Amino acid sequence: MPAEEFVAGWISGALGLVLGHPFDTVKVRLQTQTTYQGIIDCMVKTYRHESLLGFFKGMSFPIVSIAVVNSVLFGVYSNALLALTATSHQERRAQAPSYTHVFIAGCTGGFLQAYCLAPFDLIKVRLQNQTEPRAQPGSPPPRYRGPVHCAASIFQAEGPRGLFRGAWALTLRDTPTLGIYFVTYEWLCHQSTPDGQNPSSATVLVAGGFAGITSWVTATPLDVIKSRMQMAGLEQRAYRGLLDCMVSSVRQEGLGVFFRGLTINSARAFPVNAVTFLSYEYLLHSWG
Numbered sequence: 001m002p003a004e005e006f007v008a009g010w011i012s013g014a015l016g017l018v019l020g021h022p023f024d025t026v027k028v029r030l031q032t033q034t035t036y037q038g039i040i041d042c043m044v045k046t047y048r049h050e051s052l053l054g055f056f057k058g059m060s061f062p063i064v065s066i067a068v069v070n071s072v073l074f075g076v077y078s079n080a081l082l083a084l085t086a087t088s089h090q091e092r093r094a095q096a097p098s099y100t101h102v103f104i105a106g107c108t109g110g111f112l113q114a115y116c117l118a119p120f121d122l123i124k125v126r127l128q129n130q131t132e133p134r135a136q137p138g139s140p141p142p143r144y145r146g147p148v149h150c151a152a153s154i155f156q157a158e159g160p161r162g163l164f165r166g167a168w169a170l171t172l173r174d175t176p177t178l179g180i181y182f183v184t185y186e187w188l189c190h191q192s193t194p195d196g197q198n199p200s201s202a203t204v205l206v207a208g209g210f211a212g213i214t215s216w217v218t219a220t221p222l223d224v225i226k227s228r229m230q231m232a233g234l235e236q237r238a239y240r241g242l243l244d245c246m247v248s249s250v251r252q253e254g255l256g257v258f259f260r261g262l263t264i265n266s267a268r269a270f271p272v273n274a275v276t277f278l279s280y281e282y283l284l285h286s287w288g
């Protein structure tokens with residue numbers, strides 16, 4: 001089984017993450033704090049008070065986890081295509097796989113990465129939702145002191161299964177939308193590249209960026225549901241299941257609930273996935 005795809009996926013995931021982290025910080029701050037008037041206001045205030053470093057707070061945990069997850073995604077995707085079409089990454093430019101094969105391989109990668117992502121994502125969401133202001137003398141400390149403490153507390157209270165809360169919604173979110181991710185990428189590359197040639201760097205950047213946006217736009221409704229189910233364990237608000245969560249969210253907040261965070265997610269998705277695909281292609285090309 002070719003291993004380079006896993007390594008290239010690892011490095012490209014980490015690079016994409018560094019670029020996307022500032023957007024993620026702004027998103028989390030807007031979602032959890034009321035002191036900002038909008039995206040720009042939040043950026044200006046963060047920069048003024050904390051300099052550029054403020055945008056990169058809390059990056060160490062996601063950088064390790066996203067690298068692992070991206071490595072599984074790209075590694076499984078490429079090896080699934082190899083199994084389906086008997087072509088390696090290098091041969092695929094001359095002998096393009098069908099979009100059906102690309103979709104199936106993307107879904108397989110998406111399905112398997114969802115299980116690796118589930119515990120990391122749960123911890124990220126729980127930590128991002130701790131809105132208590134910074135510890136002041138006398139105020140109770142936040143429930144979780146950091147990622148390791150968060151994982152240990154969930155494990156103690158609920159056992160290993162607790163770490164997979166919301167995993168089912170995450171799998172439903174990621175399996176089809178990562179199929180869409182790779183189909184969009186391959187289709188856009190194919191549109192602007194003469195047959196048999198490698199796509200230019202500009203093409204890879206744009207195709208990767210749009211693949212990220214398409215995938216996030218289609219994933220957002222289940223993203224909202226997934227996050228709510230992950231928080232349910234904490235908030236004593238038990239949903240009977242995924243459908244129950246969907247129905248009660250729509251009843252209370254209307255259909256708009258399915259599009260929460262869409263703008264900032266899309267703004268983040270373009271640079272992150274442009275860089276992820278560019279570095280992935282570049283690494284495999286230079287090793288091949």
Ligand SMILES: C[N+](C)(C)CCCC[C@H](N)C(=O)O
Pocket residue numbers: 070173174177178181212215216217219269272273
């Ligand atoms: C399938 N879904 C849209 C949820 C994720 C797509 C993942 C792509 C990339 N790791 C990123 O963080 O943007």
